[in-house]
Amino acid sequence: MKVSQVLQENWQNEVASFSFEYFVPKTQQNLYDRMDRMKEWQPLFVDVTWNAGGASRQMVTSTTDMITKASKGFGLETCMHLTCTGMSQEDVDAALSKAFNGGCRCILALRGDAPVENEKWEATSNGFMYARDLVKYIRQKYGDHFEIGVAGYPEGHPEQHDQDVLIEHLKEKLDAGASFVITQMFYDVDNFLQWVDKCREKGITQPIIPGIMPITNYASFIRRVKWCEINVPPEFMSALETIMEKGHIYHLHFYTMNVEKSTRVILDKLELVRK
Numbered sequence: 001m002k003v004s005q006v007l008q009e010n011w012q013n014e015v016a017s018f019s020f021e022y023f024v025p026k027t028q029q030n031l032y033d034r035m036d037r038m039k040e041w042q043p044l045f046v047d048v049t050w051n052a053g054g055a056s057r058q059m060v061t062s063t064t065d066m067i068t069k070a071s072k073g074f075g076l077e078t079c080m081h082l083t084c085t086g087m088s089q090e091d092v093d094a095a096l097s098k099a100f101n102g103g104c105r106c107i108l109a110l111r112g113d114a115p116v117e118n119e120k121w122e123a124t125s126n127g128f129m130y131a132r133d134l135v136k137y138i139r140q141k142y143g144d145h146f147e148i149g150v151a152g153y154p155e156g157h158p159e160q161h162d163q164d165v166l167i168e169h170l171k172e173k174l175d176a177g178a179s180f181v182i183t184q185m186f187y188d189v190d191n192f193l194q195w196v197d198k199c200r201e202k203g204i205t206q207p208i209i210p211g212i213m214p215i216t217n218y219a220s221f222i223r224r225v226k227w228c229e230i231n232v233p234p235e236f237m238s239a240l241e242t243i244m245e246k247g248h249i250y251h252l253h254f255y256t257m258n259v260e261k262s263t264r265v266i267l268d269k270l271e272l273v274r275k
């Protein structure tokens with residue numbers, strides 16, 4: 001299955017789907033049990049983030065192990081995040097080769113942030129400068145084996161506040177061979193929908209997936225709306241409904257933060273999981 005193809009078909013047929021993002025935890029067994037339960041909800045794919053600050057060799061092993069477990073162990077369609085930060089071309093080769101052998105067919109190609117907060121990002125020697133360059137490299141090395149996704153920023157990026165320039169950079173990544181976009185999380189739905197329109201005006205035709213962070217993880221929200229640990233505030237639900245009704249968006253990507261409850265509450269309220 002090509003993720004972008006299913007997304008396009010779902011879009012045309014107005015069928016809703018969703019995906020789950022996980023990160024590599026210190027101990028994996030709890031998460032594996034949770035993934036086993038969450039796979040029953042039938043996500044289109046699951047993805048595993050890349051800890052750009054981590055030691056590259058260790059990251060290659062821990063991330064690809066988790067990808068292999070999700071892919072071969074649970075039979076899930078998987079997408080591995082891969083960053084340029086701290087990665088030489090050899091490290092990237094090792095990660096891609098292990099992902100390939102682990103059954104992975106999709107990479108979210110990212111530049112990553114600087115390992116130390118607020119420091120200027122610098123390319124690794126014999127590494128890659130922009131996500132666009134990583135996309136090109138994966139295409140060159142693996143042809144069409146991997147589908148490639150890239151990151152989009154409806155609310156801007158800390159290093160580039162000019163939205164038009166950012167969209168140009170997004171288009172460069174897609175023109176280099178990526179086939180879908182996952183956005184940074186956001187809560188301003190109108191802004192997101194305007195941004196999607198702008199991307200379309202600039203010739204971006206590929207599926208754009210909104211990244212959803214269930215707000216139970218935000219201390220300020222939790223304080224303000226105590227019940228949200230087991231439920232979702234109405235503003236958030238109506239925001240999601242607006243995205244799906246007016247925005248012609250039919251896929252939601254959940255930043256699960258490795259927990260299941262809040263994601264399940266949202267999916268239940270949107271009636272997206274078969275009981």
Ligand SMILES: Cc1cc2nc3c(=O)[nH]c(=O)nc-3n(C[C@H](O)[C@H](O)[C@H](O)COP(=O)(O)OP(=O)(O)OC[C@H]3O[C@@H](n4cnc5c(N)ncnc54)[C@H](O)[C@@H]3O)c2cc1C
Binds near residue numbers: 053110112113165
């Ligand atoms: C959905 C999603 C998932 C993510 N997952 C991870 C993860 O797993 N691990 C992690 O460490 N980080 C992750 N990130 C964060 C991401 O790595 C950072 O936001 C990073 O700062 C930018 O990555 P990028 O791939 O968008 O970079 P790029 O698209 O390469 O852009 C980086 C900066 O360079 C500029 N730029 C791009 N092309 C050019 C050009 N041709 N000329 C001049 N400037 C240019 C852009 O405007 C931007 O300011 C994720 C972000 C998103 C939205």
